[in-house]
Amino acid sequence: MFTISDVSIDTDLLTKELINSRAGAFVCFEGRVRNHNDGEEVTSLEYEVYEELALKEALRIVEEAKEKFSVLELAGVHRQGHLVIGDIAVWIGVIAEHRGSAFDACRYMIDEIKHRLPIWKKEHYINKEPKWVQCSEHHGT
Amino acid sequence: MFTISDVSIDTDLLTKELINSRAGAFVCFEGRVRNHNDGEEVTSLEYEVYEELALKEALRIVEEAKEKFSVLELAGVHRQGHLVIGDIAVWIGVIAEHRGSAFDACRYMIDEIKHRLPIWKKEHYINKEPKWVQCSEHHGT
Amino acid sequence: MEKPKVLNIHYYAMLREKAGKREEDIESFAATPLELYKDLAGEYGFPSDSRSIRVSINEEFQSMDTALCSGDCVIFIPPVAGG
């Protein structure tokens, strides 16, 4: 399950929906808007998403993670729109019987999502023109 | 920060206390009581903790994780007492500027906690006498 | 004589800003997305180095050398930065 959201991510609800009684391990990742990047003071971020393809690619990543790792379920959400410091930009949750595969699958998901989903990020700064940043120059959260 | 708790773990509150505006990445692990272990149907778990030493050892692990990985802050809670299926037995949260070190530190914390803290677990089953389980025979969440 | 293809093009992020629009239908003789990108880069001032640009045709990632057909929906994907 993967969605693109225009509104704040409700991690509590997502977690409750994911958990089941076979799950011994729950691992989650939250990527949040930081107040700085590459030495610049960041004030906000704009995420633009090519939604149809992003969702297709995200579901492929979910299927890959299920094949590679022994997990019970995975879920994820990515925000679009204008976010401020502290907002959650991306959330990934994984449940598994054992913790090793939960950690591995969660990390795989976020790594692939950051590199493969057609999502773009424009950083707004205090004393500089806003700029579209890339995965490679942005060193990643 | 590490605590031993007699009551349900409020992950929302713990997360809020941990997050700050420098944090780009938040990784958390929850270990939950599963409905089965080693082929047996589990009904509940009792955790017994030698609290003074468990807290000392947990703080050592926190310091080790801070030395080994580039993280901003770590926190954890372990339950004691009688837990039922789905209850959170242990929660670890880590914030960092970048996700790699957040994942690494979270995993280090839970691995060390499971092996080093003086905490014991008695499993109750549907059709069998309860049993104190060990890290080695319990394959770990 | 060859007829031009009708292509539906959507723009995102920096390409949207440079093109000054989200979408347009154009007529083009470009045989591939690579040729099309070069035409559009000339028109709108997109980055001239196309090596970091990927393309989606009809909502699937495709090679920049795929043959374009009339009616295709083409979306160029500049370097991404999710998360």
Add this chain to the structure above:
Amino acid sequence: MEKPKVLNIHYYAMLREKAGKREEDIESFAATPLELYKDLAGEYGFPSDSRSIRVSINEEFQSMDTALCSGDCVIFIPPVAGG
């Protein structure tokens, strides 16, 4: 003649259940936790193999060969299973 040491012993988990108590003060001639453990294992039926047992003295992990002193608080730690 050597005087016995007074030791405060706490029991946890399976050892608590076998001893039938959480705590006791005892007088002992045991020089080390290993010797003490063997005495208690005989008395309460603790696991005879002490290799997986660790010990805490005065709230710090110590070797099973540490010299015991009168007044020490000794806690044996059977295999753990946190999380």
